Amino acid sequence: MRKKIVAGNWKMNMNLEEGIKFAGSVNNYFKEKPSEKAEVVLCTPFIHLAGVSEILRNGKISAGAQNCASEASGAYTGEVSAMMVKSTGAEYVIIGHSERRTYYHETDSELNKKTALALAAGLKVIFCCGEVKEEREAGKHTEVVKRQLTDGLFSLPAESMANVVIAYEPVWAIGTGLTATPQQAQEMHHYIRSLLNEKFGEDCAATMTILYGGSCKPSNAAELFSLPDVDGGLIGGASLKLEDFTAIVEAV
Numbered sequence: 439m440r441k442k443i444v445a446g447n448w449k450m451n452m453n454l455e456e457g458i459k460f461a462g463s464v465n466n467y468f469k470e471k472p473s474e475k476a477e478v479v480l481c482t483p484f485i486h487l488a489g490v491s492e493i494l495r496n497g498k499i500s501a502g503a504q505n506c507a508s509e510a511s512g513a514y515t516g517e518v519s520a521m522m523v524k525s526t527g528a529e530y531v532i533i534g535h536s537e538r539r540t541y542y543h544e545t546d547s548e549l550n551k552k553t554a555l556a557l558a559a560g561l562k563v564i565f566c567c568g569e570v571k572e573e574r575e576a577g578k579h580t581e582v583v584k585r586q587l588t589d590g591l592f593s594l595p596a597e598s599m600a601n602v603v604i605a606y607e608p609v610w611a612i613g614t615g616l617t618a619t620p621q622q623a624q625e626m627h628h629y630i631r632s633l634l635n636e637k638f639g640e641d642c643a644a645t646m647t648i649l650y651g652g653s654c655k656p657s658n659a660a661e662l663f664s665l666p667d668v669d670g671g672l673i674g675g676a677s678l679k680l681e682d683f684t685a686i687v688e689a690v
């Protein structure tokens with residue numbers, strides 16, 4: 439059985455007070471109604487992370503960051519290292535989100551360094567991949583995802599894959615209201631599993647949690663999560679509303 443996960447990606451939303459309050463509400467919700475099928479993760483801005491981790495400490499859900507530095511420590515003004523993320527009590531870090539790749543020009547090789555540092559710090563990595571609209575229209579989506587995974591992830595040792603979760607997020611579906619069709623999502627998730635099989639073997643392919651992300655909401659979550667190779671979701675916009683987020687978790 440693969441682990442199912444629903445991770446909220448708050449992106450750059452909510453000030454500290456709002457974020458702490460919201461994490462408290464999510465935590466209380468799942469204390470009363472524990473999510474039996476899926477692990478729940480809240481990926482918050484760095485500023486919120488220590489406070490949110492503290493709130494979640496005795497609860498049922500985990501905290502994560504949305505990024506970490508590609509260097510271990512030192513003179514990198516404004517950066518936050520994987521060790522620092524870990525020291526807040528957070529368990530996860532998202533690496534390679536398309537917004538980081540696009541707006542901050544993060545390259546596959548930098549993402550590879552970030553992933554290695556995060557794993558070495560004892561974090562679990564949610565490694566994102568996905569094609570832009572033009573690449574899908576040109577029929578290059580599998581090629582793009584293969585490159586992102588090969589260059590960003592596959593040079594790491596097989597043992598470390600136990601602490602990696604892959605999130606397939608077609609960029610054209612993120613925050614746009616457009617969702618991959620069940621066929622498109624299943625096809626890509628299955629393809630990713632075949633790449634894992636080739637590179638790391640059957641066990642890794644069978645046990646890797648692969649999340650879908652991109653305009654996932656209460657109305658489409660159940661259908662997406664019922665696909666054989668989809669093991670949960672990475673949720674942006676809908677993770678900012680308690681009702682929507684909890685409904686998505688319950689759709690697993």
Ligand code: PGA
Nearest residue numbers: 612613652653673674675
């Ligand atoms: P969205 O974002 O759910 O708002 O489309 C998903 C993501 O970027 O992780």
